[in-house]
Amino acid sequence: MQSKIRIGIAGYGNLGRGVEMAIAQSPDMQLVGVFTRRDPASIQLLDASVPVHPLDDIERFQQQIDVLILCGGSKNDLPEQGPALAALFNTVDSFDTHATIPEYHAALDQAARPAGKTAMLSVGWDPGLFSLNRLYGEAILPVGATYTFWGKGLSQGHSDAVRRVPGVKAGVQYTIPAEEAIERVRNGELPELSTREKHKRECYVVLADGADAADVEQAIVSMPHYFADYDTTVTFITEEELRRDHAAMPHGGVVIRSGTSAAGTTQVMEYTLKLGSNPEFTAAVLVAYARATWRLNQQGVVGAQTVLDVAPALLSPKSPEQLRKELL
């Protein structure tokens, strides 16, 4: 019997916890340790038998970890941690700052390749599964247009922006795709859509004591970049309602490729995700790609890799024969 793939987790927030859950659903994998910059004693894992170590000690674990899943943030953690850890381990991360993917890719490649390691970056659903579907769409229907709509989902960046407004005690923001726009795309109309036509934004806000609701609402809806270009609604709620109704982290969206054959026939490819938990789903994608990363490394494929480089069969614990028989 093949031995289990030994996984380490670096960083234990919502994403790291999701990875722990996803490994528990993967019989061919084993979680060998969690690494944190916080006090290890302060970390409570779902499985208390798994050890928690200081991240600073991780170098000692090179022989015990096949793939390290990096669960830090794209803004502050990964640009530094990613290349440093990719020189020591096979890694998988969810780096999602689209604009800087090329330079992050180069940094990882430079670190991983000489070390004989494989560094899988930007895994998740966008970038990730949505990227794959943008690629399949335009490769198969080269004459056409691709549309991505996000939501309904909780946006961390926009929620942070709401919370920075004076007079806001707490709050969340949901990105809502415009159903009318999606319908037009589905019907093969190939519409040109403005920012305002594609998404709406809904804010749920707890007012600070003495703050003026009208002022706060105005400050939010007129905020440049974040809200001014959208139809934005602000609903004031109590702290209890926030806790009760807005604690989940749902998200999702849809990628649509609408293409035309040389005969003028319309063909529509559509990929939809409806996620009860954004971090738990992103974690599940990371774990499947950790399996592929280990296999690629075993095959001698080293350096920076992305979901675009991974043959789908590498994601599954099943054998090629089984996959052809059961799924093809």
Next chain:
Amino acid sequence: MQSKIRIGIAGYGNLGRGVEMAIAQSPDMQLVGVFTRRDPASIQLLDASVPVHPLDDIERFQQQIDVLILCGGSKNDLPEQGPALAALFNTVDSFDTHATIPEYHAALDQAARPAGKTAMLSVGWDPGLFSLNRLYGEAILPVGATYTFWGKGLSQGHSDAVRRVPGVKAGVQYTIPAEEAIERVRNGELPELSTREKHKRECYVVLADGADAADVEQAIVSMPHYFADYDTTVTFITEEELRRDHAAMPHGGVVIRSGTSAAGTTQVMEYTLKLGSNPEFTAAVLVAYARATWRLNQQGVVGAQTVLDVAPALLSPKSPEQLRKELL
């Protein structure tokens, strides 16, 4: 500049014509010839400057064709043609008899591998893109269930069955997915669905002179395997209505993976195709995989391959750098 990928087409029915159209939309490819078992003079291509040759002469063209796209049928043509041609050319086909894929794969592999050729089988949307989504679904959400619904679409096999009924002059059959069943799956209910609950069948029939409508309807709806297990409707139409309203070959369907995280959260992945023309779309998928087949062969990856083995980036004419920058 890289030279164009030189494509040959073996078989020129609806699928072969679709492949000719798709190549015309692919600037990195060139159609060098069509090969047929019919009289070449009887074949009218969309581009009259492309030569048509007897299939029996194809061996002479080994140096002029990079990838041969096989456009014959799965029942009678491919089981014999596939291995014979895979010993001479890199091939791509749309073999879709799910039950015999393993043995067809073995036969192709045995022919192609010693010849240093790459044989890509079962390309299209099911098997093909739907297979990919079944794989991505269960690899990412291992605890859950996968559902495939087909239609609304014209089914060749069921249309043939209708036409074999005594008293039927002509007719077509559409497979209709049950919207209520799809809704239940989308909502994460993980329902157990009977054959009757998943699809309905609609037949449009032209009666032969003197045939009894009630008898014909009864013969259709009670036909074992094809219709008896479904809610089937039969609508009688005129020959002119058949020509006018039922000449297109639309199809499509949806693959849904409904999974549950270890925390009990429901996550739903959904892949939908809405195809104005089934053969034109299948052809477009074949052409994208012809590009990948050529690249795999150039990399030394020979023998039988399927869509499950193909890294997505190989399908696109864009460079890896461009893909990462634009699509990731």
